[in-house]
Amino acid sequence: MTFQAGIPDLLRSMFDAAVAAAQPSLCLPAHLPEPPRGRTLVIGAGKASAEMARVLEQHWPGELTGLVVTRYGYAVPCERIEIAEAAHPVPDENGMAAARRILALVQGLTADDLVICLISGGGSSLLALPDDALDLAAKQDINRALLQSGATISEMNCVRRHLSAIKGGRLAAACHPARVVTLLISDVPGDNPADIASGPTCGDATTCADALAILRRYRIAVPDAVTKLLESGAGESVKPADPRLAGSEIHLITAPQIALEAAAEVARKAGVTPYILGDSIEGEARDVGIVMAGIARQVAMRGQPFKAPCVLLSGGETTVTVRGDGRGGRNVEFLLSLGVALNGHPGIHAIACDTDGVDGQEEIAGALLAPDTLERSWGKGINPRSSLANNDGHGFFQALGASVVCGPTLTNVNDFRAIYIGAPP
Known part of the structure; x- marks a missing residue:
């Protein structure tokens, strides 16, 4: 034939x-947790996050509120979860504003509350909140340089985690003591949760020294404040054994x-x-x-x-x-x-x-x-x-x-x- x-x-x-096989409608419902005694808050970032939020709404039996950020043009209508849009692959002000709002939303949660975090590829730039040592313009410059350098996605995300106020487990730590259930759609080789959207709810085993070595390997110029941040260790990410991550679960719902x-x-x-x-x-x-x-x-x-x-x-x-x-x-x-x-x-x-x-x-x-x-x-x-x-x-x-x-x-x-x-x- x-x-x-x-x-x-x-x-x-x-x-x-x-x-079609990677659509949230096929892979997300089976991974939803039981409703909590307290509140249910939905947060997230990525190119698939808006569609994930819509599917979650359609299958969730109780009350919920939340905010996710997706790429411009990727928003879908949701009734209870707010959808924000921002730039990809280079972050912008809208992504930074959404990241700040998400961090604000998770403040004051209790052990009876549930946070469902919807993460997919693209979240690294969409959920952009630079460390205090650098502003958005510097973060944008570094991001552009990484994209053009030939660095692997794992290397790029290692740097991003150590220049962020929300990635590298920091978002999950901010949710403590609530239970955090992260539903991931993988877009990275090896499906490492720490590399999907730079792991906002995942403990990170890499270090500031690793990030600095990557910048030097690809000869990426950075402001002195960034060098100081990494050399001093002040930009260290949240590690896997951190007790604030004890109530965090991560589920890979679909992959390449x-x-x-x-x-x-x-x-x-x-x-x-x-x-x-x-x-x-x-x-x-x-x-x-x-x-x-x-x-x-x-x-x-x-x-x-x-x-x-x-x-x-x-x-x-x-x-x-x-x-x-x-x-x-x-x-x-x-x-x-x-x-x-x-x-x-x-x-x-x-x-x-x-x-x-x-x-x-x-x-x-x-x-x-x-x-x-x-x-x-x-x-x-x-x-x-x-x-x-x-x-x-x-x-x-x-x-x-x-x-x-x-x-x-x-x-x-x-x-x-x-x-x-x-x-x-």
Whole structure:
């Protein structure tokens, strides 16, 4: 059975299935705790937090109030939980105001009260409350520098935790002595709760010294006050053994692996064998593209390590060291690198998208790659290698009509990549 003509549709269907599997409506209700004797307060942050709040409202049997902050354009109507919107990936005044209000809301709670914290990817910038040692402008500058440095998400979030007044377990500590139940949607490789939105309700084993070493490793300039904060240890996060976290529970409700398995099922139903290569692949996006191209060629030409037709699935969070001034994101960077390395290899198609619907800073989820993509780009006078060197993945694929635009998905389980390798002729 061949899908040559419909391969782009198949790849898009797999992406859609991955996103659908991570919807809060499917994964959140089963994890709701029993209502408390006292108050129920809902707080949270992330690209999926508003939809999580709506689902919680629909399934909660008692009274509740609260506030969550999500990305601009990701708000949904709620009746009892207020939804605030703020900037991502660089924090803004609205995010800082929402963080202050959330900290104020959790003051004065008792042991009879319950705090349900809804956390998903994007919360690091949306829940922005800098330590007193730096202002928002400095935090924004450091955040931009980290995003362009090639640092991993774990490294970036280590720095964020130690420059924050709310992350790194501080929010859970502020809720003490109330019971805190955190429901997480993971968007990070390895699903480490401390790295999801920089762990506002999770004890943090990393240190100020670790954060300082990361800043120095990537040669990120910071104000003297930040250096002093980290060198002195004054910015230390809340540690896992802190007694204020004794009443805190953390539940991972969905993750990249679940999304990949849903995509794999779509492939099977279409008669194509799926292979999940990993849900936590990291590294420079263009380097991962080259490696994946090598694997795809080996499958196509040698039947190793898999027989074609098949589809190679992977997730995780790659990084981009920005050297050019193009329009891009890590998924289109990966895909363009993959295409350059494959150089029009027949029978190989691919899709790479961010499951939140936004790759980089544009409302474009990612793109599709076909065997004739490079040929078509040359025909339009677009040099794919130059586009890659300029970090211009969005510009490249948009010019070819190959961008994937889906709007806000209301969830976020990180990158989605699928490479289809057709049967040999």
